[in-house]
Amino acid sequence: MNRLKVLALIGGISKDSLNKRLYHELVKHNTANIVLQTCELSTLPFYSQDIENNPPESVVHFQGLVKEADAVLFITPEYNRSFPGVLKNAIDWGSRPLQNNLWRRKPAAIIGASLGKIGTFGAQQHLKNVCCFLDMNLMHQPEFYFDASASMDATGVVAGSIEFIQMYLSKFAEFCEGL
């Protein structure tokens, strides 16, 4: 069976982003039937209806990646109890023009890393709302709230969390294949 192509959309854009680190840990420990890839969301301009029908190359490239992906994995930081604007901007670009909502029925899952026990719960709740509105096929269980202060050190994800990552990715593959 072909491996599923999963596009990871990471809401952290700083070079030392915790969520970028989490993505690299997923790639490192991926034993599921999926291929992970990502793209840089900070290159997208702010969405504007003025350029919707003639968007710049960065947007065309991004929309192409979303179209080609079998599924998307949102990896979101939590900013002020919500998900970052850079991620919302990317989602908005994928949703327009309205008749070309690229998210419709797209298999998706949400995870995220922060420094504390809340582990991006607030950000994920807000993001779920948006995913539902856009008619994504969202995996609801298992949930993935990552407290990087407890589960990651300078060398990467600690034992125990590696197994969790592997279990999560294989559940996501199963979810996508079962649709």
Ligand SMILES: Cc1cc2nc3c(=O)[nH]c(=O)nc-3n(C[C@H](O)[C@H](O)[C@H](O)COP(=O)(O)O)c2cc1C
């Ligand atoms: C503007 C801003 C708002 C934040 N708000 C929250 C928050 O609501 N909850 C939380 O747990 N952490 C919050 N944090 C801390 C982030 O969890 C932490 O900076 C984390 O490293 C962000 O992920 P990133 O490194 O991938 O960008 C906030 C950080 C910033 C810069």
